[in-house]
Amino acid sequence: MISAFSVADLECRLEPPAGVRDGGVLGAVEYCDRVAGPIVRDGHPFMAMPMGDEDMPPFAEVWRAGASVVTGQHRGLAYACDGEHLFLCGRAGEDSDLLTATEEAYLAAFEVVRLLGYPHLARMWNMVHRINEPDGRGGDVYGRFCQGRAMAFERGGVPAEMLPAATCVGSHGGGVAFYMLATRTTRPVHIENPRQTPAYRYPPKYGVRAPSFARATYLAEPGGTGRLFVSGTASIVGSETVHIGDMARQTTTTLENIAVLVGRENLLRYGIDADLSLRDLDGVKVYVKHKADIPVARRICEEAFGPGVAYVNVDICRDDLLVEIEAVAPMVRAA
Numbered sequence: 166m167i168s169a170f171s172v173a174d175l176e177c178r179l180e181p182p183a184g185v186r187d188g189g190v191l192g193a194v195e196y197c198d199r200v201a202g203p204i205v206r207d208g209h210p211f212m213a214m215p216m217g218d219e220d221m222p223p224f225a226e227v228w229r230a231g232a233s234v235v236t237g238q239h240r241g242l243a244y245a246c247d248g249e250h251l252f253l254c255g256r257a258g259e260d261s262d263l264l265t266a267t268e269e270a271y272l273a274a275f276e277v278v279r280l281l282g283y284p285h286l287a288r289m290w291n292m293v294h295r296i297n298e299p300d301g302r303g304g305d306v307y308g309r310f311c312q313g314r315a316m317a318f319e320r321g322g323v324p325a326e327m328l329p330a331a332t333c334v335g336s337h338g339g340g341v342a343f344y345m346l347a348t349r350t351t352r353p354v355h356i357e358n359p360r361q362t363p364a365y366r367y368p369p370k371y372g373v374r375a376p377s378f379a380r381a382t383y384l385a386e387p388g389g390t391g392r393l394f395v396s397g398t399a400s401i402v403g404s405e406t407v408h409i410g411d412m413a414r415q416t417t418t419t420l421e422n423i424a425v426l427v428g429r430e431n432l433l434r435y436g437i438d439a440d441l442s443l444r445d446l447d448g449v450k451v452y453v454k455h456k457a458d459i460p461v462a463r464r465i466c467e468e469a470f471g472p473g474v475a476y477v478n479v480d481i482c483r484d485d486l487l488v489e490i491e492a493v494a495p496m497v498r499a500a
Contacts, residue, residue, distance in 0.1 A: 174230060174232065174247075175228070175230060176230075176231075178226075178227045178229070179473075181224060184207070188233070189234060189247075190227060190228070191209065191228040191245045191246075191247065192211070192243075192244075192245055192253075193211050193226070193227045194254065195212070195213040195214065195224075195225045195226075196223060196477055197216065197217065197224075198221075198337070200215055202254065202256075203255055204238075205236045205237070205245075208236065210244055211254075212256070212342060215337040215338040216336055216477050217337070217477060217478055217479075220456070232247045239277050240276070241273065242254065242273055243255075244281075249349050250346060250347070251278065251281060251346065251347040252345070253347075254342070255274055256270065256340055256342045257269070259294055259295075259339070259341075263300070263309045263340075264312050267309075267341055268313040268316045269317075270317075271313070271314055271318070271321070272317050274345065275317065275321035275323075283347040283348060285349070285350075286327070286346075287329050287345075287348055287353045287382050288330050288331070288394045289330070289332075290332045290343060290345070291332065291334075291341065291342075291343045292333075292334060292343070293307060293335060293336060293341050294306075294335070294337070294338050294339055296333075296334070296336075296480050296482060297480050307333070307482050307483075308373060310333070310341060311374050311376050312373055314377050315374040315377050316374075325363075328365060329378065329394075331378035333397065334477075334480065337479070348384065351384050353383065353384050354382065354383040354384075354385075354435050354436070354437070355379035356379060356381040356382065356383060356426065356431070356432070357380050358426045359425065359431060360402055360403075360422055360426075361402065361403065361404070362403050364377070364378055364380075368404060371404065371483075376482070378396055380398070383432075383435065383437055392494065392495050393427060393437075393439075395427065395446065395491055395492040395494070397490070398489065398490050399422075399482075399483075399488065400422075400488070402422075406486055409485045410485075412461045412487050412488065415486070415488050416462055416465045416466065416490075417465060419488060419489070419490050420443060420490070423446075423490065424443055427439075427442075427443075427445070427446070428440070439494075444471060446493065447492065449466070449473070449474045450475045450477060450490070450491050451475070451476050451477070451489075452481060452488065452490070453488050454479070454486065454488065455478075455487065466490070
């Protein structure tokens, strides 16, 4: 096992991809060297994404529930729910127009959310093949993806202040793959970082449509516990990339951004009484643009987080970004 966290009746493990066949699984996503799914397999949604090569150890991100789950498929999506949590995964093929395919795939996901009655979006992950490449229209693939995603949020009636935590990085194939978590009754609190411009307010120079996500999302649980999902975070201050070309300084700045995001002063703005440090975070995934930079990222991140960090070699959403880091704070007390 690489890493694990558990809060109330929801558990996530980053573990070797040996095949998951136990009950109560909400979903499993393999970070590996192949494309598969989304399908319902062995009683749960499953998807495999090409996020590395033969030199990178594959791992599975496995979400487990404390109750029995109901599975299903809808318009190419696979999903499972346990009465409080919904997990779903989907894909937009790269042989179609990326904007339209992304919009339609997201709208299908919002249909599942609405039809099953899990209205509160909590966390999203997006992996986009060729994310930094030109889109043939004067922009790049990431910008095209952001347009499609933003249009889906608008058509789905999701306002900016309800956008959840998210990650968006590159992949090595398979078009656009995504997965997400939503809740039935637990209302998420979406959190911004005072060091950074909200992504959905980025200036037009970063794309026709700004990225659609919050810097973090907090889910309270019965008994005063909860979990804080930290979005994919990079070396951005305000809206500008800083320390271009310097892996060590970009990694350090990213950690500084996360520390401010989860610190007591910022969380109190949202009614969350907690004082977290980087050592309190778990489920850490570090996405590194250049394989040769992974030792630098490992040295800095393991000093900050301790062992149990997963590393993935993919492009980042901006071509001048070298690293992106996401995490979860599994135990938080609400004020």
